Amino acid sequence: MGFTIAIDGPAASGKGTLARKIAERYGFHHLDTGLTYRATAKALLDAGLPLDDETLAAEQADKVDLGALDRSVLAAHEIGEAASKVAVMPAVRRALVEAQRRFAIREPGVVLDGRDIGTVVCPGAELKLYVTASPGVRAGRRFEEIGKSGGNLSYDDVLDDIRRRDARDMGRVDSPLRPADDAHLLDTSEMSIEAAFRAAQILIDEALARKKPS
Numbered sequence: 001m002g003f004t005i006a007i008d009g010p011a012a013s014g015k016g017t018l019a020r021k022i023a024e025r026y027g028f029h030h031l032d033t034g035l036t037y038r039a040t041a042k043a044l045l046d047a048g049l050p051l052d053d054e055t056l057a058a059e060q061a062d063k064v065d066l067g068a069l070d071r072s073v074l075a076a077h078e079i080g081e082a083a084s085k086v087a088v089m090p091a092v093r094r095a096l097v098e099a100q101r102r103f104a105i106r107e108p109g110v111v112l113d114g115r116d117i118g119t120v121v122c123p124g125a126e127l128k129l130y131v132t133a134s135p136g137v138r139a140g141r142r143f144e145e146i147g148k149s150g151g152n153l154s155y156d157d158v159l160d161d162i163r164r165r166d167a168r169d170m171g172r173v174d175s176p177l178r179p180a181d182d183a184h185l186l187d188t189s190e191m192s193i194e195a196a197f198r199a200a201q202i203l204i205d206e207a208l209a210r211k212k213p214s
């Protein structure tokens, strides 16, 4: 059986950055599950379909191909907002969680990041991390990232979006964002990317040692 690392947390907390570094260091497969919700929302937008029809949204979710998720296209800020709207729909979540669980059985290990990995997708994960940072810090990071890619949103707009997305993700009925009871909390508000990775590495190495047969 492979080793599963579940990473959850709110928008722009740094969970994706951390998950990619972990996957690279440990030779694990990585799935950014946010991209699956983004791909669903983008398919609806591209087809001129509404974002609030659960049947139509679930049809698109069923067609999401995990091997064809293009981060450079799906990362657009407005797609994140649309993704959080389709993510409240149970039929969409059912379709995507099924695909994510199929991914999670890969050997020698997997890292999945999202909002419900430790609570719903992989409740038996060997290690669960809940990565967070203050809304102001997260907005600053996202604002900088958007600026570098040529976008021109103001810091205040980004902060408003982060707060709105937090409220939607934490307030929904199906699989709300929350730390699993057995998750390790990692507040990166005052941590560099490297410091967050070092903190995660200690926890991963301990969990790997626990899993090794004696």
Ligand SMILES: Nc1ncnc2c1ncn2[C@@H]1O[C@H](COP(=O)(O)OP(=O)(O)OP(=O)(O)O)[C@@H](O)[C@H]1O
Pocket: 009, 010, 011, 012, 013, 014, 015, 016, 017, 018, 034, 080, 141, 142, 145, 188, 191, 192, 193, 194, 196
């Ligand atoms: N500890 C950190 N210190 C400073 N910047 C960071 C840190 N972690 C991540 N970043 C930067 O913050 C931005 C957001 O990080 P990232 O995309 O990893 O967040 P996320 O939680 O995966 O967001 P989302 O859920 O919206 O995809 C990126 O530009 C990243 O380089």
Ligand SMILES: Nc1ccn([C@@H]2O[C@H](COP(=O)(O)O)[C@@H](O)[C@H]2O)c(=O)n1
Pocket: 011, 012, 033, 034, 035, 037, 038, 080, 083, 084, 085, 087, 113, 114, 115, 116, 117, 165, 169
């Ligand atoms: N496991 C997940 C992952 C994501 N979502 C929703 O998708 C939105 C976009 O996610 P990003 O991580 O790419 O920003 C996010 O705001 C959530 O609404 C989810 O519900 N569950």
